[in-house]
Amino acid sequence: MTIERIGRRAWLRNGTLVLAAGTLSSAALFSDALFADDDHAELRVGLVTDLHYADKPPAGTRHYRETLAKLAEAAAEFRRCRIDMLVELGDLIDAADTVETEQRYLTTVNREFSAICDDRHYVLGNHCVDTLKKDEFLGAVGQSESYYSFDRNGFHFVVLDSCFRADGQPYGRKNFQWTDANVPQEELDWLASDLAATDNRTIVLAHQRLDVSNNHGVKNNADVRRILEASGNVLAVFQGHSHQNDLNEIGGIHYCTLVAMVEGAGEENNGYSTMEIRQDGTIRVRGFRNQSSREFV
Numbered sequence: 001m002t003i004e005r006i007g008r009r010a011w012l013r014n015g016t017l018v019l020a021a022g023t024l025s026s027a028a029l030f031s032d033a034l035f036a037d038d039d040h041a042e043l044r045v046g047l048v049t050d051l052h053y054a055d056k057p058p059a060g061t062r063h064y065r066e067t068l069a070k071l072a073e074a075a076a077e078f079r080r081c082r083i084d085m086l087v088e089l090g091d092l093i094d095a096a097d098t099v100e101t102e103q104r105y106l107t108t109v110n111r112e113f114s115a116i117c118d119d120r121h122y123v124l125g126n127h128c129v130d131t132l133k134k135d136e137f138l139g140a141v142g143q144s145e146s147y148y149s150f151d152r153n154g155f156h157f158v159v160l161d162s163c164f165r166a167d168g169q170p171y172g173r174k175n176f177q178w179t180d181a182n183v184p185q186e187e188l189d190w191l192a193s194d195l196a197a198t199d200n201r202t203i204v205l206a207h208q209r210l211d212v213s214n215n216h217g218v219k220n221n222a223d224v225r226r227i228l229e230a231s232g233n234v235l236a237v238f239q240g241h242s243h244q245n246d247l248n249e250i251g252g253i254h255y256c257t258l259v260a261m262v263e264g265a266g267e268e269n270n271g272y273s274t275m276e277i278r279q280d281g282t283i284r285v286r287g288f289r290n291q292s293s294r295e296f297v
């Protein structure tokens with residue numbers, strides 16, 4: 001108990017120490033009291049992204065089959081620290097030649113994912129709806145909508161879907177270029193009214209990035225950011241897609257990009273995190289393996 005309290009003070013007061021630890025990837029670090037669970041967190045969320053599970057040989061740096069073992073390690077940590085909620089930020093599966101094979105990949109990885117936590121949320125990634133159509137993916141994981149919102153322990157969460165072409169057509173059956181990611185007007189209107197209807201501090205969950213204007217960015221993400229900033233309630237956006245750690249602050253909102261689970265061979269190249277939110281709005285990301293640790297207010 002005492003050790004945990006000392007650890008927490010070290011985390012809060014010594015920014016250099018936090019930063020140095022966050023850049024290391026050894027899981028041994030997390031037995032240190034510095035990384036003890038935050039007893040004051042209102043909510044603890046398990047986060048994974050870009051699992052790209054597929055029963056096929058590695059391609060480049062992507063080791064598709066190893067995702068199952070990496071997910072099992074993440075699951076053990078999520079169970080140990082008793083997450084309240086589980087989120088995957090997109091690209092749960094990778095492409096197959098046929099719809100049937102891709103559905104099999106999804107069934108296999110979701111059997112493991114869905115066993116971790118009852119309260120779970122799926123953000124659509126471009127690879128989730130490459131061959132599959134959105135209703136096929138969502139039907140298989142038991143989620144009714146691709147974009148929606150909900151409240152947990154006094155915080156508001158928004159799941160966004162940027163898997164639309166510039167002409168408004170939803171992705172599916174290989175009908176899109178991955179760089180053509182957009183949030184259509186109808187979803188923008190929904191987002192604005194959804195945020196206007198809540199006073200709760202808000203966390204946004206997305207796949208394609210809302211903070212950059214390169215190929216990994218949603219093409220009209222400036223429109224999305226304008227809505228998020230106008231609400232005055234949005235604390236942070238968590239996103240994936242570019243497979244690398246990143247953190248930007250734009251207009252008072254933190255855009256935290258999480259590392260891809262599929263990248264690299266071996267358990268040392270895993271990447272996952274728990275995100276803990278305190279009542280005062282402090283957000284702490286405890287990164288494991290290649291995932292950076294973060295803390296911001």
Ligand SMILES: [Zn+2]
Pocket residue numbers: 050052090091125127241242243260
């Ligand atoms: Zn990906």
